[in-house]
Amino acid sequence: MFSLRFSKMGSAVGSSSRLAPVSARPASPTFFGRCQNHLSHLPLPPRKVRNQVRKSDLISGGRTAPAVKSDPHIRQSIDSEVSFTDDNDDVGNESFGSQNVQWAHGKDGEDRVHIVIFEEPGCVFELGGIQRKIERHNRITQKDISNKILLNAIKAFSPLKIRLGGTLQDKVIYQFRNDHGACTQFIKDSTEMFGFTRGCLPMSRWDDLNEFFKIAGAKVIFGLNALNGRTIGSDGSTTGAWNSSNAESLIRYTVNKGYNIYGWELGNELSGNGIGASIAADQYASDVIILQKIVQDVYRGFETKPLVLGPGGFFDANWFTTFIKGASNSLQVVTHHIYNLGPGVDEHLVDKILDPSYLEGGSQPFKDLQSSLRSSGTSTTAWVGEAGGAYNSGHNLVTNAFVFSFWYLDQLGMTATYDSKTYCRQSLIGGNYGLLNTTTYLPNPDYYSALLWHRLMGRQVLSTHFVGTNKIRAYAHCSKNSRGITLLFINLDNSTAVEVGLSIKNAILVEKSTSQKTVFGRVPGEKKATYQVMREEYHLTPEDGDLHSQIMLLNGKALTVNSSGIIPSLEPRRVNLSEPLTVSPFSIVFAQIPSIHVPACI
Template structure:
C-alpha cells in the first residue's frame, strides 16, 4: 500500500494564569476532510406566531429560511376548497394556546416576493395534524390518516406562480412523545410516503423536485429508527430534528450552562445518534438541525439577546459540523468565512478552549474558530506544521511536530468581545470596534485585522476569534 503523506496544523497554546502556564496542543489534520456541510448550513426559522407572541427576529443573507415552527400544524391554506381563513386566536384549550389559523395566498405571494428579493432557499413546514382526531385515551396523541388535499392545492398554487420551495417539512415536533402533540410512528411513516408521492407527482423532474424532510422533532432513537424503516428507502431526503439543549428559558442556571464545557459536550451523543441513523439509512441530504434555540419557550431573556449566547451557539455550529450535519437552523461571520469542508481537530488539554476548523470559504486556506469560555484566562497561540507519514493514519493517531509554521501572508483575524467585559451585554466589539447598525440600519462593515504570521494569536478571556490562514496548504480543499 502506498504511503500516505498527511499534512496537519498544530496549534501550541499557552494558557496564562497567575499560578501556572499550561500548554495545550491542538492538531488540525488538513489532508482529508471528515465531512461536508450544506452550502446553506446556517439558516433561520420564520415561525408561525401571531403578533401577540412575536418577540424576536434575525436576518442575514444569503441563507435558508424555514417557514413553519410551533404553530405549523394548526395552519390551513386558503386555496381550493378552503374559503374561510381565520387568524390565530388565543385559546387555552388549543395546542400551544392558540386556535387554528390560516395562510391567505395573498400573504404567501408577499412572502415569496421577499424570498425572491433576498435569494433565500425555502423550507416550508406542512400541517401534519390536519383533520386528525385527538385521542381521548392517550394525552397528546393524534390519530387518523393525513388528508393531503389542502397540501396538494397549496403546492399546485405555488408551482403555478413559479415560486420555488426547496423542501417540505412534514409536521413539527410530532415524533416520540412530541411537544403538545404526537403521532404514532407507523402512521407518520405511512403519511410521509403519501407526501413523497405527492411531491413526485407535482414535481416530475428529479432535478427540480422538492425534498421531503422529517420528522422535525426531538431525537428519539427508537422512534427515528422505526420511522425510517416504515417509510422505506428513497422517501425521506433529509433527517431533521430539534435541539434545545439548554432547557427552559427561565432556568436561573442558564448562563452557567452555556459556559460549562462538560454540559456543552452532552449534546454530542445526540449528534452521534443521528449520524449513525443517517449512515444506516443513507437519506440523500443527510442530517439537518432544523431548530436550535438553546433555550425553550422563546429563549432566555438574560442569555439569548446577549454576547454570552455566542459561546454555546458557535460551539454547537462547530460540533454539529464535525458530525457531518448538512444544515443548522437558527452566525454571520461563520457564514462568510467557514467553508463546507470540515477538518478533524484534536485537543488533549483544556476543554474551556473550543476549537473548530474548516477549509476557508471560496478562497484558499483554512479558517479556525476559537471560543474561550474562561473569564480569567487568556491564551497565546503559536502555530506549528506537522508532516506525518503512515500507511493508514487514523483520527486517533498523534502526529509529531517537526517544524514551526512560518506563513508568508498576514493572518486575517476577527476578535469578538463584549463592551466593558460584561458577557450579558448586547454591544459586541469586533477588533475593539462596537458593532452597531449604520444610520440606514444596515449591518456595519466587518473587516479583519491583518496580523503578521510570525506573531502568536492572542485569545483574550471570554472572547470568540475567527482566524483565516490563506497560505496553509491543506490537501483536503485542493
C-alpha cells in the first residue's frame, strides 16, 4: 500500500483515501511531506462557455457520487492505454463523397473527425477532427495521410486504438456493389431521430479509411448499426430484434479485403434510458449473441478474432447487470461512456475540475460496473468506450487547455484502479476537447498528459492511500517496460506546494548504499543509508501559470512541435532519490523510480 502523508507547518490538514481492492498485497510505500503556501497563485475564474446544451440530463455519469474509501491492495490493469473520442451529441453535416461522414458524437457545423458517419469513443484515441478534409473528397487524400504532425501524433502511441462510431452509427447503412439505389448521404431533418435522415457508407470510403488506419498503425474498433430492423416508438423505446444482415455483409467484406479490425461494437448509447432510443437489456444481450456468432463464423480459422463489444452507453446498474448476465459468454468487452462534468456551458466547469470531492465522486460508475462484472462470474472486461468529460463539445479554453489534464489524468488513474482495461478519450481531433488542434493538428495539453501516461504507467496498479490535504490526487503503478515504480501527483491547490517523501516496505533498492542517512527511499529493516540512485521527474505546468493556456510546460520548457512535424521528446529531470519531491501549486508530476523494485512489479 502507498500511504501519503501531508502536513502543513507540522500539523495534519485533512485526509482522503482512494480504493483499489484486489487479491495480492503489494509493497507498502509511505509518502510524507510538508506543504508550502504560494499566495501568488490565485484561483482562476472559469471562462464563460459559448456552446449550448444539447445532451439530455439522462447521462447518469454527470451526477456526483459519494467518495469511495480505499482498500490497501494491488490491482491488475491489462491495458494502460488511452483513447480519444468525440462527444456524442448532435453530428456535423459535412459531405463525405456521397454521404455525410462524421464521428457520430459531433455537433452541427463542428470541425470534427467524423470519419465515417460514426463517432468514435475509441480506445486510446478517438478521431475527432482529422476528417474535415477527408469528408469533403471522394477519397482520403495523400495530403491527409502524409500530414507529418497528424501521423507522428498517432504513431507516438503505437499501437493506437481508434473507435469509429457515435450517434449516427445507428442510422447508417453499408452499401455494396450489388445493392440497388443510390448511396445517399445524411441530410438534416429535425423530424428525424438525432436530427438526420439515414446515411450510407459506400465500400470505397471504407477502403480509404482502412488504408489510412494501416499507414497510421491503428487498431480499429468499429461501431455497428444496432437499430437496423427495429421499430422505434414515440418515447424512444424499441421493439423487435436486430436485423444483422447488413452488418454481416460489412464484416464479410472486411475479411475478404484483408482489413484488420480489432473489435466490432454493437450500438451507441442505447442502454438504459438511451439517448434518442433505447433497447431492453435482455434483447440487447440476445443481439450481441447473434453478433458473436457472426464473428465466429466469418473469422473461422483465424488464430485471433476481433473482440465483440457493447453497449457503448451510459452506466445504469440494473440495465448493465441484466445485459452482462445475458451476453457474458458472447461479450468480450462491456463499454460505457462518461460525461460526468455535465454540459460544456456550465459556468462552474472549472470549479468541478478543481474540486477533489467532485472528482472522487466520479469513481462510483467504475465501482458499480466492477461489482456487476464480479457478481456475474464472467470473463468480460470493462472499457470506458468514450469520455469527453463535458458533453456538447466541451468548452473552449477549458476542455482543450491545461486545466483539463487534472480531470483527464485523474480519470485514467481511477479507470485503472477499478480494473477497466482501456480508456477512450473523446476526441483525438474535434470539438473543444480534442487532443490535437482541429485545424493545425498541433497537440493540446491533454495530448502530452496522455502520452506520458502511455509511456510511464504500467499495467499493474498499486493502491494509494494518503492522509493530509485532499487537494493532492495520487496514483502509483508498476512502471511500463521497467521493474521500477511510477508515481503520479495532481495538485489541485492554487497556493500550496507539497514536498513528498517516500518510505517503502518490502522493496529492494538495486544500487549500493554509500552513507548513513536517508530522506527518500528508506527500506525498512535495513540500516539507514543514502542511496546514490536517481529518479526521473516530469513536472507539468501551464504557460504563464494560466490554467486556460493551451501550452504545456514540461520541467519549465514549452512543449512544441518543430518545423518537421516531430512531436517533442519528453525528457525528465533526473534527481537524487534522497531529495524530496516538490509538487507545485496547480501542477502535475510523474515520478519514475527505476531502482525501487517491489514484489508486485517483479
